[in-house]
Amino acid sequence: MKFQLPADEAGRLLKASINGELPDARGRFGPFGGRYVPETLVPAFERLEMGVRDYLHDADFQSEYRKELREWVGRPTALTHAPRLSERWGTDVWLKREDLAHTGAHKVNNAIGQALLAKRLGAKRVIAETGAGQHGVASAAACARVGLPCSVYMGAVDIQRQAPNVDRMYRLGAEVVAVETGDKTLRAAIDEAMREWVTDPSGIYYLLGSAVGAHPYPYLVRELQSVIGTEARQQMIDQAGGLPDAAFACVGGGSNAIGLFYPLLGDDVELIGVEAGGTGDGLGQNAATLTTGTPGVLQGSYTMILQDEDGQVQETHSISAGLDYSGVGPEHALLQATGRISYVSASDDESLEALEELCETEGILTALETSHAYAYARKWSQENPGKRVLIGNSGRGDKDMPTLTRFPVRIRTDAS
Numbered sequence: 001m002k003f004q005l006p007a008d009e010a011g012r013l014l015k016a017s018i019n020g021e022l023p024d025a026r027g028r029f030g031p032f033g034g035r036y037v038p039e040t041l042v043p044a045f046e047r048l049e050m051g052v053r054d055y056l057h058d059a060d061f062q063s064e065y066r067k068e069l070r071e072w073v074g075r076p077t078a079l080t081h082a083p084r085l086s087e088r089w090g091t092d093v094w095l096k097r098e099d100l101a102h103t104g105a106h107k108v109n110n111a112i113g114q115a116l117l118a119k120r121l122g123a124k125r126v127i128a129e130t131g132a133g134q135h136g137v138a139s140a141a142a143c144a145r146v147g148l149p150c151s152v153y154m155g156a157v158d159i160q161r162q163a164p165n166v167d168r169m170y171r172l173g174a175e176v177v178a179v180e181t182g183d184k185t186l187r188a189a190i191d192e193a194m195r196e197w198v199t200d201p202s203g204i205y206y207l208l209g210s211a212v213g214a215h216p217y218p219y220l221v222r223e224l225q226s227v228i229g230t231e232a233r234q235q236m237i238d239q240a241g242g243l244p245d246a247a248f249a250c251v252g253g254g255s256n257a258i259g260l261f262y263p264l265l266g267d268d269v270e271l272i273g274v275e276a277g278g279t280g281d282g283l284g285q286n287a288a289t290l291t292t293g294t295p296g297v298l299q300g301s302y303t304m305i306l307q308d309e310d311g312q313v314q315e316t317h318s319i320s321a322g323l324d325y326s327g328v329g330p331e332h333a334l335l336q337a338t339g340r341i342s343y344v345s346a347s348d349d350e351s352l353e354a355l356e357e358l359c360e361t362e363g364i365l366t367a368l369e370t371s372h373a374y375a376y377a378r379k380w381s382q383e384n385p386g387k388r389v390l391i392g393n394s395g396r397g398d399k400d401m402p403t404l405t406r407f408p409v410r411i412r413t414d415a416s
């Protein structure tokens with residue numbers, strides 16, 4: 001069941017979105033977003049909202065943030081042409097290389113921005129949640145950089161599955177808190193971090209990792225990640241001879257996708273978000289929230305979620321831990337409802353195949369999350385030969401080696 005907006009309403013909201021007028025004063029992206037949190041959390045969110053309003057677009061803060069992006073993250077990240085992939089696909093393929101950002105993915109753009117904000121707000125320590133550990137690693141690194149102690153909440157099940165990243169967080173100086181409640185994965189880790197936040201909302205800063213949750217997080221994360229699309233837009237003009245016909249990004253919570261797409265919303269560029277199609281369309285077989293979900297409230301936001309007919313949030317499945325979440329950012333829910341962005345999915349198998357193809361043609365081991373974007377871009381290319389394509393290469397795949405070793409590489413017997 002697709003969520004539909006009346007045509008005039010969709011047009012009005014899309015225009016507001018392009019003009020930078022969303023979220024509105026209540027933190028809403030049309031019908032989506034908002035702040036559905038328990039009374040005990042309201043003061044913490046109000047404090048954060050005030051901090052975002054006072055500092056985020058302040059000239060001092062922006063110059064400090066830009067300096068860290070340049071001197072520590074290594075921005076601007078490159079836009080690189082993919083000649084051999086282009087030849088295979090029949091389109092002209094360009095990659096925005098967030099894998100080349102410090103710590104190996106786009107998540108650091110958000111982590112360092114929020115760590116600087118935590119400093120401005122006078123926080124004494126930072127807490128963060130993590131699923132696969134990528135946001136935990138970025139947060140640990142960013143907190144070390146600004147000199148704040150950091151505790152990362154992580155489900156006990158994920159700690160088992162993602163041991164190398166747990167070790168990275170420790171070495172970067174963070175404390176890792178094992179969450180034994182609920183599903184013992186990302187959802188429980190977020191709940192537990194929120195509980196800790198309530199105990200000292202002025203001393204603790206909660207550093208959320210994607211464009212999800214209650215207002216102002218979806219807005220804050222979008223603003224910090226938009227650097228991806230702003231750079232890519234200019235780089236396409238300078239290096240590729242013009243804007244792409246289509247841009248692709250994978251969608252978990254939606255932070256790298258909104259970062260790439262937001263600065264392109266007003267352009268004549270087809271925008272396509274690719275979710276985790278897992279092993280099939282059934283509930284529990286995928287994490288394709290926008291393509292198969294329904295509207296509901298999850299972790300403080302009204303958005304598209306994976307739930308059963310009684311409103312019980314469902315477990316998800318994806319080969320990629322970073323896409324394995326039953327919700328999605330509310331701004332994506334709106335942009336789907338307006339028709340501006342199309343959301344599709346790629347299966348586990350298609351994504352593994354795409355990952356292998358990219359390795360072999362371009363010498364780039366991309367993340368399993370990112371390979372979903374390649375899998376769909378490849379299909380799209382078959383139907384749109386000659387077009388110019390931009391892919392958000394959200395991260396590198398070294399972290400996925402434990403998963404990848406379970407799938408044998410085709411044995412190359414060709415001696416020629």
Ligand SMILES: *Cc1c(COP(=O)(O)O)cnc(C)c1O
Nearest residue numbers: 252253254255256322369394395
């Ligand atoms: C975490 C992660 C994602 C998914 O998160 P979004 O918020 O949807 O961007 C995608 N790619 C990589 C490399 C990641 O680490």
